[in-house]
Amino acid sequence: MGTLTKLTAQGAAARPLLAGKTAARAATTAPGWSLRVTRALGGEDVVDVLTRQHRQIKLGFLRAALPGPWRRRNFERLMRLLAVHEAAEEAHVHPAARRALRHGRELAARRRTEEKEAKRLLIGLWHTGPGGAGYLRRLNEARRAITRHAAREEREEFRALRRAVSAARLRMLGAEVKLTQVYAPTRPHRWVNNEATNKLAAPLLGPVDRARDAMRHRAAS
Numbered sequence: 001m002g003t004l005t006k007l008t009a010q011g012a013a014a015r016p017l018l019a020g021k022t023a024a025r026a027a028t029t030a031p032g033w034s035l036r037v038t039r040a041l042g043g044e045d046v047v048d049v050l051t052r053q054h055r056q057i058k059l060g061f062l063r064a065a066l067p068g069p070w071r072r073r074n075f076e077r078l079m080r081l082l083a084v085h086e087a088a089e090e091a092h093v094h095p096a097a098r099r100a101l102r103h104g105r106e107l108a109a110r111r112r113t114e115e116k117e118a119k120r121l122l123i124g125l126w127h128t129g130p131g132g133a134g135y136l137r138r139l140n141e142a143r144r145a146i147t148r149h150a151a152r153e154e155r156e157e158f159r160a161l162r163r164a165v166s167a168a169r170l171r172m173l174g175a176e177v178k179l180t181q182v183y184a185p186t187r188p189h190r191w192v193n194n195e196a197t198n199k200l201a202a203p204l205l206g207p208v209d210r211a212r213d214a215m216r217h218r219a220a221s
Contacts, residue, residue, distance in 0.1 A: 046093060046173035047158045053085050054150040061143040065136060075130040076213075080186040082122060082146070083209075086115055087184035088177040089153075091198035096173055097157050100164045107157060114149040115193060121145055122188040185209045
């Protein structure tokens with residue numbers, strides 16, 4: 001019995017060491033390209049990236065409401081931020097939540113419904129423009145819908161992702177979000193509202209929107 005007890009104790013002591021070695025092997029066998037991409041894009045986790053952008057969007061709505069010569073530029077910056085932000089969420093974050101969270105399918109479906117309504121408001125706002133009739137009313141409608149949507153994301157989705165997903169995966173999602181936003185369309189498009197259409201739209205509509213932006217800026221200067 002003494003020998004058996006000693007062997008059991010040795011086995012229990014060795015388990016943390018074996019677990020540490022297993023974790024170390026897993027870290028060293030992670031794809032090198034994914035680690036390089038994550039480091040190149042700052043290594044910031046996805047919740048921090050999107051929460052910071054939510055604050056920027058709130059400030060952007062306030063700036064876009066201000067009168068004066070900077071209104072159009074502030075409006076265009078806000079629309080661009082909203083477009084790339086939603087593209088990245090729809091392409092990467094909601095699918096990750098759908099797979100990882102206990103009620104992820106229902107949660108992701110609610111977020112998509114909110115985003116479709118927000119996109120409808122943003123398309124109307126885009127067509128009205130900062131010089132059009134009813135601009136401030138449309139801007140305020142979009143601000144209320146998007147602010148409520150962002151608060152629900154942070155409360156229901158982001159917190160749950162922090163609990164359910166590893167820190168390494170959250171950092172990789174953060175890198176995917178930043179990379180998507182480099183190429184995503186810069187204005188709202190009605191049919192671009194889920195994972196597949198966003199991943200398709202980035203190489204197709206993204207360059208078209210950015211070319212239009214460049215031509216508009218050249219014409220304005």
